[in-house]
Amino acid sequence: EKAPVTGIAVNTEEAKITIRQLPDQPGVAAKLFGKIAEQGINVDIIVQNIGAEKATDVSFTVNRSQTEKAASTAKAIAGELGAGSVETDAKVAKVSAVGIGMRASSGTAARFFATLAEAGINVQMISTSEIRISVIIDEGQANDAVTVLHRAFGLDTESEKDPTS
Amino acid sequence: EKAPVTGIAVNTEEAKITIRQLPDQPGVAAKLFGKIAEQGINVDIIVQNIGAEKATDVSFTVNRSQTEKAASTAKAIAGELGAGSVETDAKVAKVSAVGIGMRASSGTAARFFATLAEAGINVQMISTSEIRISVIIDEGQANDAVTVLHRAFGLDTESEKDPTS
Numbered sequence A, B: 001e002k003a004p005v006t007g008i009a010v011n012t013e014e015a016k017i018t019i020r021q022l023p024d025q026p027g028v029a030a031k032l033f034g035k036i037a038e039q040g041i042n043v044d045i046i047v048q049n050i051g052a053e054k055a056t057d058v059s060f061t062v063n064r065s066q067t068e069k070a071a072s073t074a075k076a077i078a079g080e081l082g083a084g085s086v087e088t089d090a091k092v093a094k095v096s097a098v099g100i101g102m103r104a105s106s107g108t109a110a111r112f113f114a115t116l117a118e119a120g121i122n123v124q125m126i127s128t129s130e131i132r133i134s135v136i137i138d139e140g141q142a143n144d145a146v147t148v149l150h151r152a153f154g155l156d157t158e159s160e161k162d163p164t165s
């Protein structure tokens, strides 16, 4: 049986910016990420869940070296768009399970989350695709996360350094 | 210059389940997706943003044929975990821009969102990776989204049907 997960990737150089309560209408994400691109800020992941009552939160991660720039850009945009507060966390890491055809196996996601839970690691954010399950966790728990995930998926203990780092 | 986006994928057979206000502590995602896997429900994407005040929302999409099963499973779990309400929307579509090395180009995300905005399409959810920008939108706007995105990224008007459909 083909292994659903072929590697664990980690990026411990991330910072997360969250803009709370952006107006949930066309053009808002465009303005935000347009401004961010103008500022030469490289965005890694973007996560937005569906909002309630016409507003929603948007988070994105950047390389930690760009934390200040990203935070101030986000604050400027939040002001212009009538959003709520901006939160910054420079102590996060992104950990991912990578594989082909993981989608059909919701058991893979279940195992991924159960593995982190057993290690006492809180999952702050989740973003998945067919070939990748990514979570944002506390940077201090990144090493533990990589270790337990390798063990859970029967992988070599060489963690694959995320090319985004 | 290499084209950052090489294809537009669409899945118009999706339904979205959102569980509001899950307790934000280790083990919650594990229980939820463990139960979902047990029920044989195939999950496409999972999105969770960082919560406020010890709770957060988790959304996931499934094939529309599994809407009822996914919704009732989510409600059962929400009850057990002390979460808030469960929302179901069977009228969504997932639209994605796919490419290699998009991450370095936050201009790609900006163009993607601006293109949808100009067509009056509201972005309900966002989930990205280095090689894919995915959004959940109203199913009724999926055709427009695919058309305007092909045009914006200079692509053939043959949309690549998402293998998850």
Ligand SMILES: C[C@@H](O)[C@H](N)C(=O)O
Binding pocket: A022, A023, A024, A025, A026, A027, A028, A029, A030, A048, A056, A058, B113, B117, B121, B122, B123, B124
């Ligand atoms: C919040 C933001 O994503 C908004 N819904 C938009 O379409 O731009």
Ligand SMILES: C[C@@H](O)[C@H](N)C(=O)O
Binding pocket: A117, A121, A122, A123, A124, B022, B023, B024, B025, B026, B027, B028, B029, B030, B048, B056, B058
């Ligand atoms: C909400 C859920 O993701 C929780 N934080 C967990 O770690 O399981």
